[in-house]
Amino acid sequence: MATILESLVRSCAKKLQDIVTDEAILILGVEEDLIELQIRIEQIRHFLNDAEQRSIKESAVNIWLGQLRDAMYDADDIIDLARSKGNKLLSEKSLSLPGKSNTCSVLSLSSFCFSIQTRRQVGVKIRSLNKRIENISKDKVFSSLTNIQPTGEASAPKHRKSSNLVEHNLVGKEIIHACRKLVDLLLKGKEKRSYKLAVVGTGGVGKTTLAQKIYNDQKLKGSFNKRAWLCVSQDYSEITILKEILRKFEVHYRQDESTDELQSKLESAIEGKSFFSCVG
Incomplete structure (x- = not known):
């Protein structure tokens, strides 16, 4: 179950990353809720290996995996629903532009009512x-799980703290201004061999939300050859991060390759190219 579940979890996280700044999602006003959903899914994903191993002998873990599986299937459906409803709203919006006939006024009022109802319905589903x-x-069960990496990935664990929830306080014009300012800084520093920016602050100021919006900025997307969003757990290893970056860059590697071999592959993949990575 966990192998299928892990694929489903990865798929949902990837879908969320791809659509969170789509116009179809922005018109619904649910991007913050979807970012929170992505963060929660990524957090759980790192503990599936331990759950898979323990589920063979522990019925409680097996039941927990079943609950998670059902939630992930629902997540997949809700992601598709949000995209579909958002696209429909965009279509209705284009049809309800001011015109010369009274029909347009009726259509505009109808579209407005539909828009409010749709936003509420989708928002309620995502928050639920x-x-x-x-x-x-x-x-x-989850609190008892350990972040166990697949064979070959568990060497040299390191400890760091990372935010596991999306902060909601940074919204509206404030986050738009901050995002534009940091995107401009990144683009100015692009010509340097290496340029780093850190989004820091106390919990609740909107660091994760801001980083996600910067990563998905359309101007930034078109300015780098490769990009990678890395959601790092509290326990991680250098080899795990290398493999994750290579996977994001669609570079093939063997599970038994050493750190030096993986670093060599990464160097080859980015040689002569610009790349942007965001670690959260």
């Missing part, structure tokens, strides 16, 4: 799913 996944992550 977020609460459901939050409860799954608070289950005593």
Whole structure:
């Protein structure tokens, strides 16, 4: 179950990363909720290996995996629903532009009512799913799991703290201004061999939200040959991060390759190219 589940979890996280700044999502006003959903899913994903191993002998873990699986199937459906409803709203918006006939006024009013209802329905579904996944992550089974990497990835664990929830305080014009300012700084520093920016602050100021918006900025997307968003858990290893970057860059590697071999492949992949990575 966990192997299929891991593929589903990865798929959902990738879908969320790809659509979170789409116009179809922005018109719904649910981007913050979807970012939170992505963060929660990524957090749980790192503990699936341990859950898979323990589920063979522990029925409680097996039940927990079943609950997570059901939630992920619902997440996949809700992501598709949000995209579909958002695209429909965009279509309705284009049809309800001011015109010369009274028909346009009627259509505009109808579209407005549909827009409010749709936003509410989709928002409620996403927030309900977020609460459901939050409860799954608070289950005593999850709290007992360990971040075990597949064979060959568990060497030299390091410890760091990373935010596991999306902060909501940075919104509206404030986050748009901050995003534009940092994107401009990144583009100015692009010509340097290496340029780093850190988004720092106390919990709740909107660091993760801001980083996600910067990463998905259309101007930034078109300015770099390669990009990688890395969601790093509290326990991680250098070899795990290297493999994750190579996977994001679609570079093939063997599970038994050493750190030096992986570094060599990464160097070859980015030689003569510009790349942007965001670690959260």
